[in-house]
Amino acid sequence: MSFNKNLNYVHLSKHFFRLSIILTIIGVISLAVFGLNYGVDFKAxxxxxxxxxxxxxxxxxxxxxxxxxxxxxxxxxxxxxxxxxxxxxxxxxxxxxxxxxxxxxxxxxxxxxxxxxDTEMAKELAQNAIKAVLISCIGIIIYVSIRFEWRFAVAAVIALLHDAFMVVTIFSIFRLHVDLTFIIAVLTIIGYSINDTIVIFDRIRENMRFSKLKTREDLVNLVNNSVSQTIMRSLYTALTVFIAAFFLFLLGGESIRMFSLAMVIGLLFGAYSTIFIASPIWFVLKSKQKNNPAKTSKATN
Incomplete structure (x- = not known):
């Protein structure tokens, strides 16, 4: 089932790139001025x-x-x-x-x-949380580079870091409580984001086998068709998990409320970045390769 084969996702992504850049700048300013509202898990x-x-x-x-x-x-x-x-x-x-x-x-x-x-334990927890995120990103880069190519890996990591940072930005702006369950939520969001992104990347790779990419327009059509062929699966998956996380936020206990809220926010940004961030970034990287006559010839053969 296709969402809209005539929709130009690559063209629309330019507007979403600007939106993400604006949100990222707001997030950096918020973190620099206000920081995060750390709970007892990260401070004595x-x-x-x-x-x-x-x-x-x-x-x-x-x-x-x-x-x-x-x-x-x-x-x-x-x-x-x-x-x-x-x-x-x-x-x-x-x-x-x-x-x-x-x-x-x-x-x-x-x-x-x-x-x-205590103070030492709080510092150790904060350091381990940062290490966990970095290690997961390195692992994803290695896996995707082996499974696909480095352009897919770069695009995937940028998309998942985008999702994680958007959650951190929301928590910083609204001074929401950050504890260990928040870190668990961020790592879960990273896992969900890469899984959803890989689905589209796999379709792009599959379609490349039957496409003759001679011009930039051919590459645009490849990405647009690949996204349109997988978008309903991505949206259905995101909606299913979103409903579960949303009701967990409404009906769950106080101890998991911030975890549920972080999941809700991350799922929304994850669905958005999978369609309008990850694949278009790969397109940008790939189109630079296609503009090189030598590489174009090599890729076409």
Missing amino acids: GSNVDISLSKTLTEEQVQPILKQLGIEEGADIAPGDQRMNIRFNTVLSEDNDHLLKQEILKLDDKASFEVNTV
Whole structure:
């Protein structure tokens, strides 16, 4: 099933290139000015997740934090029969005991899950997260270069880095909470993005076997036809996963909310980049080769 064989995706991609460049510049500025809203996983502190039998408000808990003397360094996130309190410092044993004791006075059925990260552990987690992304990109470049060619690898990595950076940009602009589940979401998005991109690249390679690429227009038609032949599969796959991630965001617990949101954002940008970023970038790289008479002759033979 074809989406629209007459649609010129290569031509349309010029407008989306500009949009992506603008979003990237906004993201760089946002990260330079605001940075990311790191959670306890990436900075020293304590995270207290409380399960309740009734709903408590921030106003009810604030006096308890004042009693602890650390109300200025705490972020309270109330929910439906749940509450999350993030402290910028590591809770002492006395404060931990006092907090639980006072919360139990408000709800005697409350249960607590306390996670504490020291400074060294936070730095190590942040470094490992960056290494994980870099290693995955290197692995993808090697795999795609062997399976296809280096132009496909470059285009694929640019597209997946674009998707990951767009998610980071959204989280930076809106000051959304970044923790380990966010990193897991970014790595998942990278995996999804490369899988979707490979489908189109595989069709391009297959169509190249039966195409005589003598002019730039032939290459344009090749890319447009390949995208049109696979676009519905890409959109259906993206829509299916998007619906699951969206309802997970709406109905899931507080602990996976940011993971679900990152997935929703990443899936949207992934579907967009697969069609209007990855294949057109390969076209740009390939067209430069086709403009070289020697290489053109070699490629045609």
